[in-house]
Amino acid sequence: DTAVSQTPKYLVTQMGNDKSIKCEQNLGHDxxxxxxxxxxxxxxxxFSYNNKxxxxxxxxxxxxxxxxxxxxxxxxxxxxxxxxxSAVYFCASSQERGHTDTQYFxxxxxxxxx
Amino acid sequence: xQSVAQPEDQVxxxxxxxxxxxxxxxxxxxxxxxxxxxxxxxxxxxxxxYITGDNLVKGSxxxxxxxxxSQTSFHLKKPSALVSDSALxxxxxxxxxxxxxxxxxxxxxxxxx
Numbered sequence: 001d002t003a004v005s006q007t008p009k010y011l012v013t014q015m016g017n018d019k020s021i022k023c024e025q026n027l028g029h030d031x032x033x034x035x036x037x038x039x040x041x042x043x044x045x046x047f048s049y050n051n052k053x054x055x056x057x058x059x060x061x062x063x064x065x066x067x068x069x070x071x072x073x074x075x076x077x078x079x080x081x082x083x084x085x086s087a088v089y090f091c092a093s094s095q096e097r098g099h100t101d102t103q104y105f106x107x108x109x110x111x112x113x114x
Numbered sequence: 115x116q117s118v119a120q121p122e123d124q125v126x127x128x129x130x131x132x133x134x135x136x137x138x139x140x141x142x143x144x145x146x147x148x149x150x151x152x153x154x155x156x157x158x159x160x161x162x163x164y165i166t167g168d169n170l171v172k173g174s175x176x177x178x179x180x181x182x183x184s185q186t187s188f189h190l191k192k193p194s195a196l197v198s199d200s201a202l203x204x205x206x207x208x209x210x211x212x213x214x215x216x217x218x219x220x221x222x223x224x225x226x227x
Contacts, residue, residue: 004157040219041152041202041219041220042217042219042220043158043204043217043220044217045214045215048214056214090157090158092158101208102148102160102163103158103160103215104160105150105157105158105159106157107156107157108155108156108157
C-alpha cells in the first residue's frame with residue numbers, strides 16, 4: 001500500500017563510485033520530484049518530471065541525472081560521487097500541474113559517501 | 115522571488131499547552147501555502163494547505179493554520195500539544211511556476227510531558 005517508495009533506504013559508498021536511487025509511486029500521479037535534504041535539514045528541489053518530461057532542473061551538478069522510464073518511476077543516477085553528496089534524498093509525486101497540488105513524499109534514501 | 119521563512123529553529127512547549135509554529139512567506143501572485151511534518155527517519159507528511167477561502171485551515175492530527183495576508187504569515191497552531199507531536203515542521207509555498215515548492219528551513223517542535 002506504499003504510495004511513494006524508494007530503494008535503497010540506506011546507501012553507503014566510496015567517493016568516485018556511481019550509484020542509483022529508484023523511486024516508484026502507485027498514486028497515478030503525473031508529476032514526480034527529487035529533493036535533497038542536507039545535514040541541517042534544509043530541503044531543496046533538484047528535479048521535476050511531468051509525464052516523463054523534465055520540467056524543473058535546478059542548479060545541480062551534471063553528475064546527477066534523473067531518468068523517468070514511465071510516469072510512475074523517477075530514478076536518480078549519480079556519477080563520480082563526492083563527499084558533499086552525502087544527504088537524504090527524497091522522491092515525491094503530485095497529481096497534476098496546478099498551484100494547489102499536494103506533494104506526497106517517499107521515506108527517503110540516506111546516502112553516505114566515504 | 116518566492117521564499118518562506120521559519121524564524122524559529124526550535125519551539126518548546128509543555129504537553130497540553132497550545133502551540134504555534136511560525137511561518138512567513140514572500141510570493142508573486144496568490145500564495146498557495148502548505149505545512150508538512152517530518153518524524154525522525156521518515157519522509158515528509160502533508161498536514162494542511164491554504165489555497166483560497168476561509169483564512170483558518172484545519173488539517174490532520176488536530177492542527178490548524180491561519181492565513182494572514184496583511185502580515186504574509188501562515189502560522190501553524192494546535193490548541194493542546196501532545197508529546198507525539200514532537201517532530202520537524204516545514205512550511206512551504208508553491209511558486210507561480212506551479213511545479214516548484216519552496217520550503218522553509220524547518221522548525222523542530224519539542225513537546226515535553
